[in-house]
Amino acid sequence: MPKLNIVILAAGLGKRMNSALPKVLHPLAGKPLLAHVLDTARALSPQRICVVYGHGGEAVPQAMDDATLIWAQQMPQLGTGHALMQALPHLDRHGTTLVLYGDVPLTHAETLKKLIAAAGEKTLGMLTVELPDPSGYGRVVRNSETGKITAIVEEKDASQSQREIREINTGIMVIPNEYLHDWLHKLENNNAQKEYYLTDVVEMAVRDDVKVEATQPDHAWETVGVNSKAQLAALERIYQNEFATKLLERGVTLADPCRIDIRGQLDCGRDVEIDINCIFEGHVHLGDGVKVGAHSILRNVKVAAGSAIAPFSLIDAAEIGENCRIGPYARIRPGTRLADEVHIGNFVEVKNSTIATGSKANHLSYIGDSVVGKNVNIGAGTITCNYDGANKYQTIIEDNVFVGSDTQLVAPVTVAQGATIGAGSTITKDTPPETLTLSRAKQISIDGWKRPVKKAKAEK
Numbered sequence: 001m002p003k004l005n006i007v008i009l010a011a012g013l014g015k016r017m018n019s020a021l022p023k024v025l026h027p028l029a030g031k032p033l034l035a036h037v038l039d040t041a042r043a044l045s046p047q048r049i050c051v052v053y054g055h056g057g058e059a060v061p062q063a064m065d066d067a068t069l070i071w072a073q074q075m076p077q078l079g080t081g082h083a084l085m086q087a088l089p090h091l092d093r094h095g096t097t098l099v100l101y102g103d104v105p106l107t108h109a110e111t112l113k114k115l116i117a118a119a120g121e122k123t124l125g126m127l128t129v130e131l132p133d134p135s136g137y138g139r140v141v142r143n144s145e146t147g148k149i150t151a152i153v154e155e156k157d158a159s160q161s162q163r164e165i166r167e168i169n170t171g172i173m174v175i176p177n178e179y180l181h182d183w184l185h186k187l188e189n190n191n192a193q194k195e196y197y198l199t200d201v202v203e204m205a206v207r208d209d210v211k212v213e214a215t216q217p218d219h220a221w222e223t224v225g226v227n228s229k230a231q232l233a234a235l236e237r238i239y240q241n242e243f244a245t246k247l248l249e250r251g252v253t254l255a256d257p258c259r260i261d262i263r264g265q266l267d268c269g270r271d272v273e274i275d276i277n278c279i280f281e282g283h284v285h286l287g288d289g290v291k292v293g294a295h296s297i298l299r300n301v302k303v304a305a306g307s308a309i310a311p312f313s314l315i316d317a318a319e320i321g322e323n324c325r326i327g328p329y330a331r332i333r334p335g336t337r338l339a340d341e342v343h344i345g346n347f348v349e350v351k352n353s354t355i356a357t358g359s360k361a362n363h364l365s366y367i368g369d370s371v372v373g374k375n376v377n378i379g380a381g382t383i384t385c386n387y388d389g390a391n392k393y394q395t396i397i398e399d400n401v402f403v404g405s406d407t408q409l410v411a412p413v414t415v416a417q418g419a420t421i422g423a424g425s426t427i428t429k430d431t432p433p434e435t436l437t438l439s440r441a442k443q444i445s446i447d448g449w450k451r452p453v454k455k456a457k458a459e460k
């Protein structure tokens, strides 16, 4: 295969997004549109990738943060041909250049491979599709006898009969570098929009006896661009539907494939079950037999085999061992590592803590900056007071400890192994092992005490 250069056009304004954020930075499945295009581009192992940027300014290169990319600024934006001209100094003299759009996020790498294979160093390759409603797009004009492509005509420049053509230019094309330099220099802007149209290279190719080959994608949506929030939402659904279908094919049970959102990578073992309205972000790994209850959100999480997440749980940057029971309504925050068979129940928040095998905190607790041993039982309402208003401190709870309900453990503090803490205690000093410790005022009852009564309102 000839050397491949890729140019991504991303300088356009995106006025219809009605947003301060540059269009190509709007997220689809949690990732900027342009990042999707870059991932696809990288999958083709090109010699180099050049991105033409303009509107949105430096925010665009900064958001991509990739030192291997070449950035070419286009100011002002005078059309797609003018955009490609800005990349020209970075392109090889031989080989081919694939032109992609920064706002067309869902093109399959396989489709582009097909397009590149059909083109080559001596052929201009175009990705075209037939649309029931071609309005707004450049039309592919073919010779009525030979069927060969002769030109692309933009809608604004098209005659009435040309407007009836349903084969459209997706904008994605592969151009032999040998001709590219010459053709771009010859572009003119004497058209309805006073722009330098990249599409004019098609006519030049025909004139120079360079073959023009059209390739079609498997799905028209692979070539659809985002110009509005409505189009962005539509592509988001297509993306999610594709991902859900892949999960089903791999044997994952989805209660409803229309009600799952994956914004990153989701790897699943065998017999994983996911209930409705769950969101997966970053890199999530679910081991064999894991069940995720409805309305749960998992972000950068590893859940080992056999664990069950009950509904409405939020788990962020954590590792969950095997056969754990989490939730409902659990919040597990970054830096948490749960060993096997740990139970974290409703309204329990765990942050930056490790909890060893078989330990349980089933109700209404905060466990922060803690090291919890094996087979510990943390009673309802237990709070680790890890913050004195200025600094954070650690709580250590050793193996086989039983913490009674409504206990405050004021860090730094260690509850030694086998200790029992009486309910309602405030523990400020380390406690001895295998001993009952409690810090409660003695219970008293006051004879003859009367509840206050409401005062009668003064007459007006």
Ligand code: UD1
Pocket: 009, 010, 011, 012, 013, 052, 074, 076, 077, 078, 079, 080, 081, 082, 083, 101, 102, 103, 136, 137, 138, 139, 152, 154, 168, 169, 170, 171, 196, 197, 198, 199, 225
């Ligand atoms: C272009 C094609 C049209 C095709 C359509 C597909 C031309 C002349 N027309 O039209 O045949 O059917 O795409 O969507 O090529 N851009 C720049 N700098 C510019 C202008 C555009 O970087 O000066 C970028 C945009 O950010 C966008 C892409 O190029 O990513 C396409 O621009 P857009 O304005 O959408 O082109 P269309 O007029 O829709």
Ligand code: MG
Pocket: 225, 227
């Ligand atoms: Mg467009």
